Amino acid sequence: MNMRNQWPVLSVATGLAAGLLTGCGSDTGDSGGTGSEVVMGMSDDVLATDPASGYDPGSWLLFNNVFQSLLSFPKGGTEPEPEAARECKFTDTETKVYSCTLRDGLKFSNGDALTSKDVKFSFDRMLKINDASGPAIMFPMLDRVETPDAKTVTFRLKTPTPPSPAR
Numbered sequence: 001m002n003m004r005n006q007w008p009v010l011s012v013a014t015g016l017a018a019g020l021l022t023g024c025g026s027d028t029g030d031s032g033g034t035g036s037e038v039v040m041g042m043s044d045d046v047l048a049t050d051p052a053s054g055y056d057p058g059s060w061l062l063f064n065n066v067f068q069s070l071l072s073f074p075k076g077g078t079e080p081e082p083e084a085a086r087e088c089k090f091t092d093t094e095t096k097v098y099s100c101t102l103r104d105g106l107k108f109s110n111g112d113a114l115t116s117k118d119v120k121f122s123f124d125r126m127l128k129i130n131d132a133s134g135p136a137i138m139f140p141m142l143d144r145v146e147t148p149d150a151k152t153v154t155f156r157l158k159t160p161t162p163p164s165p166a167r
Contacts, residue, residue: 038065051122053131055138070100070119070153084114091154095162098155116147123155 046062048054054063064072071080071088082088088100106114123145130136141161146154 048131048133050129051135052126052129053134055133055135068106090161095160096157098157098161100153100155102151102153104151115150116153117150119153120145120147 042058042061044056044058044061046054046058047056048059049062051059051063051067054060068084070083070085072083073080082103084103084106085100086103088098091097091099100119102114102116102119108114108118123139123142126134127136127139127142141157141159143156143158146156148154
């Protein structure tokens with residue numbers, strides 16, 4: 001895969017894998033609904049309900065409506081923007097260390113605060129499951145995930161990767 005084509009994969013993969021943070025979100029107020037049900041219309045079949053096992057359009061549509069990602073693409077946009085992350089960037093000159101700082105106030109549906117250890121768990125789980133139909137295939141460059149503090153998750157890559165958050 002050439003370097004230019006690697007970036008969209010990292011961004012999408014980061015977003016999807018971060019979706020493993022089941023039920024995570026921030027308390028931003030009332031949605032206006034009753035909370036009794038969620039109705040979604042879609043034309044694709046959902047082949048997986050576990051983000052570690054799904055890499056198909058129907059499953060991704062479900063994940064994007066249920067899970068939060070570190071990065072996401074805005075409607076009509078071509079560059080990812082922070083979602084659960086406050087910012088993500090390469091922190092070295094070799095482009096082998098990619099760090100994301102989590103936004104404040106993120107919580108799981110049970111009220112527990114989201115930490116960088118939760119993000120690491122999600123990535124490690126996805127890589128361990130290594131489902132042939134899942135997103136792990138998009139991470140051949142990932143060496144390991146580290147958590148230097150509660151708000152920072154660091155992705156150490158095996159090889160230099162061009163500096164762009166689109167992967």
